[in-house]
Amino acid sequence: MVESNYTHIWERVIARAAIVLATNFLKTICVAFALLYIFQRLVGRHLLRLTHFANAYDPKEQGQRLKLDKSEVLGATTVMDEFAVLEASINRWSHATETYLAQLKHTNLEQAEFSYSVSHDLKSPTNTMAMLIDELDDLGLTTEMGQSILDDMRATNKRMGDLVTDVLDYSRLVDGPLETELFDMMPMIEEIKMDLSADISAAGARIRLDDLPLIQGNPLQIRILLQNLIANAIKFRRPGQAAKIRITATQTEQNTVLSVADNGIGIPDKFRTRVFGLFKRLHARSEYDGTGLGLSICRRVMSNHGGHISISDGIEGGTTFNLHFPRVSHD
């Protein structure tokens, strides 16, 4: 009889325990949901709004502003003050970025227009000059000094014309948004080799290409860039030595690096930044011709593509130009 009492008590205890556990469980769930709800209303939804805003932000657009729903929650306003400050700061930030970016774009375009029109207007007098010099030549000067001066005039006028043309080309590169496509550089390089075929055979130059990956870029600009580098490699070859040019590429997750290496005269360390400057040259015109704009143009193209250009040692004392292209998600 005592045993059956224990069983009965035990069953009642278990039942009690089950009810207590169940009610506690329900209470906890309710409190948890209540807390989550309060958190979401006070903090969570603002963070969500902030995340969406940050994710969709495009600095090139105008008027993007964060707007947080400031309705009171359960009478709690203290947390909202912090978010009000955050919202105001972010909007100030957005406004400043948009203003500066617009200014920068405007200044760049203005500068490009200016360079373009100045060069354009200068081209005309150089053409006139060339004609006048030819006229003078046709009159037949008898003195040797006179002929020499006339030849110098013609050459100097041509120099001015070349400078104007190069400045024109440079100014055209400082332009608006860049249109890019994924393309293969190999056929482009073949075209460049055809364009430069006279210089290539005169220099006995050999150009070797590795398998090059596709790149995301503006074909017109990349063409100018590569043509400049290959022409330079041929021009600045070592006297008495056949020019060797090697084009290779390495890829990481973040970028594609294209390298154009030559066995030419090389560039001393101390000049490796200077050479990219506008009109900067390392030789007198009597030694090597050129306007000093070629590498500035290369630098500008790389900058337009969000990358950069650097110089390292080349083949047997020559130079290597490294073109760092950032990789886009689909290349």
Next chain:
Amino acid sequence: MTKQIKTAMLIDDEEFDQRQYLRVLQRSGLVETVLQYTYAEDALAHLETHPELEVDVIFLDINMPRMNGFEFLEAATEKLGADFVKTVVVMLTTSLNPDDRTRAESYDVVRDFINKPLTTEHVERVADLI
């Protein structure tokens, strides 16, 4: 009569300009010997290896590849002392930048600043400085 300028040195990277200066100097009749250099570093090397050479005047261009006019003045003063030229350095330049003029004047040895083109009047003016 010995000419006023015995030895003149021309430092300018542009070959055509050099030819023209030579014509102007010869036409002025005031210069006996002219040394010409396309690279400033070559001119400096020549001055270093010929310490007995007395140069009366150096016509110095500013914008030149590798070593420009100011870099030449720095290097020459450092290696040869402030009296590396017997009398005078004249900046002969296309530069319209007033800062260049100020910078040139900071060197005692620079006694004149001529804007190109060089004329016989300029040469006479320089000859009087000696």
